[in-house]
Amino acid sequence: MSNRVAHYLQEHLLGEVVYSSDARSYFSTDGSILRLVPSLIVYPRNENDIRKTARFAWQLAERGRIIPLTARGAGTNQTGSAIGNGIIIAFTAHMNRILELNTKNKSLAIEPGINYGKLQQVLHTHGFFLPPYPPDLDYVTIGGAIASNVVGEKSFRYGSTKSFTKELRVVLANGEVIKTKKLSKRELSKKLGLATFEGEIYRSIDTLIEENRQIIDTMQRSTTINSAGYNLYDVKQKDGSFDLTPLIVGSEGTLGIISEAQLDIEFYDPESLIIKAEFDSLEKLQQALNAINESKNLPVSIELVDKQALEQIYEINPNHLKGLINDPLPSFVVIIEYEGAKKLSKSIVRILDNFTRSFETTTDIQEQINFRKIRESVNMITAHNDALLHSLPLFDGAVPIDRAREYLEGIYRIVNDNNLKTAIWGHIGDGNLTMQPKLNLGQVGDRQKIFRLFNEYYQLILSLNGTVSALNGDGRLRTPYLESMYGQEAYRLFAKVKQIFDPYNILNPGVKFNTSIEDLKGIIRQEFSLNHLYDHLPRS
Numbered sequence: 001m002s003n004r005v006a007h008y009l010q011e012h013l014l015g016e017v018v019y020s021s022d023a024r025s026y027f028s029t030d031g032s033i034l035r036l037v038p039s040l041i042v043y044p045r046n047e048n049d050i051r052k053t054a055r056f057a058w059q060l061a062e063r064g065r066i067i068p069l070t071a072r073g074a075g076t077n078q079t080g081s082a083i084g085n086g087i088i089i090a091f092t093a094h095m096n097r098i099l100e101l102n103t104k105n106k107s108l109a110i111e112p113g114i115n116y117g118k119l120q121q122v123l124h125t126h127g128f129f130l131p132p133y134p135p136d137l138d139y140v141t142i143g144g145a146i147a148s149n150v151v152g153e154k155s156f157r158y159g160s161t162k163s164f165t166k167e168l169r170v171v172l173a174n175g176e177v178i179k180t181k182k183l184s185k186r187e188l189s190k191k192l193g194l195a196t197f198e199g200e201i202y203r204s205i206d207t208l209i210e211e212n213r214q215i216i217d218t219m220q221r222s223t224t225i226n227s228a229g230y231n232l233y234d235v236k237q238k239d240g241s242f243d244l245t246p247l248i249v250g251s252e253g254t255l256g257i258i259s260e261a262q263l264d265i266e267f268y269d270p271e272s273l274i275i276k277a278e279f280d281s282l283e284k285l286q287q288a289l290n291a292i293n294e295s296k297n298l299p300v301s302i303e304l305v306d307k308q309a310l311e312q313i314y315e316i317n318p319n320h321l322k323g324l325i326n327d328p329l330p331s332f333v334v335i336i337e338y339e340g341a342k343k344l345s346k347s348i349v350r351i352l353d354n355f356t357r358s359f360e361t362t363t364d365i366q367e368q369i370n371f372r373k374i375r376e377s378v379n380m381i382t383a384h385n386d387a388l389l390h391s392l393p394l395f396d397g398a399v400p401i402d403r404a405r406e407y408l409e410g411i412y413r414i415v416n417d418n419n420l421k422t423a424i425w426g427h428i429g430d431g432n433l434t435m436q437p438k439l440n441l442g443q444v445g446d447r448q449k450i451f452r453l454f455n456e457y458y459q460l461i462l463s464l465n466g467t468v469s470a471l472n473g474d475g476r477l478r479t480p481y482l483e484s485m486y487g488q489e490a491y492r493l494f495a496k497v498k499q500i501f502d503p504y505n506i507l508n509p510g511v512k513f514n515t516s517i518e519d520l521k522g523i524i525r526q527e528f529s530l531n532h533l534y535d536h537l538p539r540s
């Protein structure tokens with residue numbers, strides 16, 4: 001189909017339409033272990049190009065022909081949500097501008113394809129920053145971050161991307177454009193009266209919420225971060241105010257395509273106090289986390305690297321962390337940051353004295369770089385491969401923080417039972433851990449092992465009241481497990497939301513719905529690589 005559709009679209013769009021085999025191959029992978037070859041790529045120059053592409057797909061769908069549309073930022077998503085077998089709408093080429101920076105209101109308007117790292121640099125020069133930045137910010141786009149509800153190290157204090165996303169312009173499946181923002185009861189009534197697709201969406205979502213409040217209440221998790229499913233919980237408040245924005249944040253391009261976003265920003269304080277704490281016991285680690293969490297003065301981030309990760313870093317380069325970790329290697333190193341602090345409070349010193357094997361603190365910039373390097377050095381693991389053996393991005397759920405110990409014990413059980421070589425790190429302040437086992441996707445045995453591991457891992461996560469999708473996206477790899485996390489009734493509501501926004505299933509189909517484990521087996525890559533990123537590696 002590529003040629004005729006591409007020629008037709010090129011005639012109507014300002015941006016380029018490309019269907020060369022090189023381009024299709026490049027866009028067939030993202031940061032995940034999956035592969036799907038698109039039929040063509042559209043590089044929109046403006047919102048109108050997105051509208052026309054969506055309108056075209058909608059009109060074809062009305063005649064029974066579905067061409068999927070997958071929005072794409074930098075393609076770093078690790079769960080297979082930035083790939084698709086239809087049209088890829090690639091944002092980084094043109095729609096990458098800052099539209100407005102309002103330092104008085106602490107707000108920012110941007111196009112979705114802007115690079116997160118570059119935007120952050122601009123904000124820093126004005127004394128601001130966007131707090132929920134992910135460690136790989138130099139690669140990712142803000143559009144991708146919003147659509148995945150990204151969390152980063154400072155989400156412990158500031159929350160996830162949803163807390164900073166105030167307004168969105170969204171191209172709907174039929175090509176109409178809506179602006180989402182918090183609406184008063186009166187503004188909502190106006191929307192409910194519209195005779196457009198927008199009006200239909202407001203009416204249907206409002207009714208769905210009113211009729212299913214009890215089920216929606218069960219969707220709240222006790223984890224501090226969660227990107228699984230759709231965030232119906234935050235759409236309608238008790239005072240009658242209504243906002244579709246939280247529904248679009250984290251929707252992975254399955255409900256609409258973001259063409260513009262307005263975000264809140266924060267003052268940036270480059271002065272920090274950083275603690276490097278070494279632990280030898282899981283029990284003491286949990287006690288320290290509980291005590292820090294209950295303390296008056298919360299840090300901005302609490303990050304963990306385990307011993308197996310340290311061993312792998314030493315194996316790859318024995319000199320990389322030279323002098324930074326004491327001998328023998330501790331079971332865990334935890335890096336804790338207090339923004340704007342000059343010295344530690346007595347209560348935190350007491351906690352560290354009681355529970356760590358040793359700890360050091362610093363406010364010196366050079367030493368901070370060294371402390372941070374410990375956490376950032378896990379990028380050596382993610383980027384390193386030994387022929388086809390690669391550390392695979394498979395597991396990164398989160399649990400309530402008071403269950404971190406059980407989470408780690410469970411992970412080590414899975415690692416031992418399955419004889420895995422793995423490394424563990426994560427935003428432990430949010431109960432999040434990333435586990436990347438070394439496997440060879442070229443071997444049938446290892447590919448089969450992945451699905452056995454998924455079963456064991458998700459059973460563990462769910463038994464601890466955790467979330468299957470805390471970061472790295474809520475894409476195809478998570479889809480088969482969503483229903484068991486939320487239960488049948490809640491999942492049925494998610495499917496209704498999708499049906500309301502996208503009745504023909506054009507927008508990123510296969511993400512959040514209709515991907516079984518068998519489907520995944522059919523699209524798993526034979527090799528894994530993060531070569532999109534090798535020019536400049538991410539921090540973790």
Ligand SMILES: Cc1cc2nc3c(=O)[nH]c(=O)nc-3n(C[C@H](O)[C@H](O)[C@H](O)COP(=O)(O)OP(=O)(O)OC[C@H]3O[C@@H](n4cnc5c(N)ncnc54)[C@H](O)[C@@H]3O)c2cc1C
Binds near residue numbers: 259
């Ligand atoms: C080494 C590494 C570390 C990572 N660490 C973290 C981490 O700590 N926390 C975390 O949350 N994530 C993490 N990630 C995952 C990833 O970086 C984030 O999900 C990232 O924000 C995705 O941005 P992107 O521009 O690459 O989006 P893509 O991967 O291109 O897309 C992500 C999703 O957004 C959708 N999308 C993109 N643009 C739009 C748009 N304009 N409108 C609608 N939908 C759109 C896509 O369809 C897709 O579903 C990590 C990834 C890597 C490779």
